[in-house]
Amino acid sequence: MRSVSALWRTIGMVVTVAILSACRASEYEYVTWKADFSSRPIYGKSPQCVGIPEDLRLCHGVGYAEMLLPNLLEHETMGEVKQQASSWVPLVHKRCHPGTQVFLCSLFAPVCLDRTIYPCRKLCEAVRDGCTPIMEAFGYPWPEMLICDKFPDHDVCITMAPNVTEAPETTGPPSICPPCGNEMKTDTMLEHMCASEFAIKAKIKEVKRENADRKVILQKRKKLIKQGNLKKKDLKKLVLYLKNGADCPCQQLDNIANQYLIMGRKVDKQYLLTGIHKWDKSNTEFKKAMKTLKTHKCPEFTNVFK
Numbered sequence: 001m002r003s004v005s006a007l008w009r010t011i012g013m014v015v016t017v018a019i020l021s022a023c024r025a026s027e028y029e030y031v032t033w034k035a036d037f038s039s040r041p042i043y044g045k046s047p048q049c050v051g052i053p054e055d056l057r058l059c060h061g062v063g064y065a066e067m068l069l070p071n072l073l074e075h076e077t078m079g080e081v082k083q084q085a086s087s088w089v090p091l092v093h094k095r096c097h098p099g100t101q102v103f104l105c106s107l108f109a110p111v112c113l114d115r116t117i118y119p120c121r122k123l124c125e126a127v128r129d130g131c132t133p134i135m136e137a138f139g140y141p142w143p144e145m146l147i148c149d150k151f152p153d154h155d156v157c158i159t160m161a162p163n164v165t166e167a168p169e170t171t172g173p174p175s176i177c178p179p180c181g182n183e184m185k186t187d188t189m190l191e192h193m194c195a196s197e198f199a200i201k202a203k204i205k206e207v208k209r210e211n212a213d214r215k216v217i218l219q220k221r222k223k224l225i226k227q228g229n230l231k232k233k234d235l236k237k238l239v240l241y242l243k244n245g246a247d248c249p250c251q252q253l254d255n256i257a258n259q260y261l262i263m264g265r266k267v268d269k270q271y272l273l274t275g276i277h278k279w280d281k282s283n284t285e286f287k288k289a290m291k292t293l294k295t296h297k298c299p300e301f302t303n304v305f306k
Contacts, residue, residue, distance in 0.1 A: 049112040053078065058085040058092065059109035062101060067109035072118065073145065081108060090191045094178060097130030099123055099160050106158045107146075120157035124148035137178040137243045138195060138274045139267035177242055179263075179275050180250035189261075189289040192275040194298030196263035197228035200235070201279055204256040214242035214253065216273055218262070225261065226293070240264050240273040252276045261286075 049066045052059055056078075059067070070076045075084060085108045092101050106119045125148045132142050151157065182192055193199055201223040208215040217239055224235065240262065242250065252260060253276075263275035280286050 050078065052109055053082075056082050056085060056109065057089050058101070059105040062105045062109070064111050066112045068112055068116075072107045072110050072116065075108075084108070086191075087195070090188070090195055091131055091134065093188065093191075094131070094134050094181075096134045097127045100127050100131060102158065102160070103127045115156075118151055118157055120159040121148050121151040121153040123157075123159050124151050126160070133244070134178050137245070137272075139243065139265050139272045177245045177248040177250045179242065179245075179273050180248075180252055182275055182277065184277060184280075184283060184285050186285045186288045186292065189275075189277065189286070190292060190296055192263060193226060193289070193293060194296070195265075196226070196274040197265035198224070198230040199226040199261060199263045199275075200224055200238075201259060202262055203259050204253065207253045207256065209246050210241070212244050212246050214245040214250070216240040216242060216253065216262075225290075226263075229266070238271060240271050242273045245273075250276075252278065 047068045047070055050069045051065060052062070052067050054060050069078060069081070071081060073084070075081045085104070088104050088108075092104070103119050103123050106117070110117065124146065128142050128146070128148055135142060182188055200218075202221070203219040204216060205219045206217040208217070220236070222235055222238070224230070230238075242253070252258075259279040261275075261277045261279050262273065264271050264273050266272075277286065281290075
């Protein structure tokens with residue numbers, strides 16, 4: 001990612017100047033458009049500045065050391081913040097927009113200032129437009145809690161620095177199908193395992209194009225790694241779809257001779273492919289992920305993306 005620290009220094013200067021030039025008000029005054037969210041203050045208790053812990057992976061190292069708690073999403077405890085924020089780490093890793101981390105952290109871990117500062121509507125819209133296709137590939141809609149009309153398009157708000165491009169960043173070919181581009185890293189694999197309802201070990205029998213998707217037909221022999229809500233009778237006839245994946249590259253689906261760790265989730269009546277890795281027990285990161293999965297606690301995505 002670009003230097004988020006430098007970006008936040010720019011944001012900090014802009015916001016501070018704007019606040020100092022505004023009329024002096026009581027601490028944590030809500031900006032004039034706050035009524036778009038509700039007619040009452042968002043805090044059930046007085047906000048405090050607390051350090052951003054290392055295990056708040058979404059925002060640790062974002063460019064400032066302290067955050068407001070309760071945050072701007074009404075999370076009152078650090079435990080709740082960590083649980084909900086961890087669901088968004090995979091999206092930041094996808095680099096669908098350079099402002100994704102800044103936007104999310106302005107809500108999950110808002111910087112401590114004299115008054116509450118929300119992200120600008122234009123920043124929300126830019127992140128939404130860049131990241132919605134990625135989220136849809138995994139079967140998630142843009143959540144209601146982040147509807148951009150709720151955020152200000154005037155007054156003091158957080159936006160991107162002028163020298164930061166709005167073009168999505170990429171670490172490889174930009175057209176790789178999102179579920180196929182995950183790194184073989186323990187943390188990344190666990191994040192995508194958590195984002196998936198089930199995971200299996202299987203070989204692929206056949207891959208077909210079906211409209212804008214790719215239909216992935218598995219061989220009969222399969223092993224459940226994470227069962228989730230997948231019933232054994234559904235496992236036998238399981239067919240997966242790579243959402244909007246008819247034309248994007250997916251190296252794994254081009255080599256169906258290997259065994260794979262395949263992740264998925266059910267959306268409506270389809271089972272979507274959300275992740276695929278070569279089954280490689282000789283890989284240290286892969287082995288560690290499989291071992292850690294037995295005791296790893298996942299965030300509840302159903303409570304996050306709504």
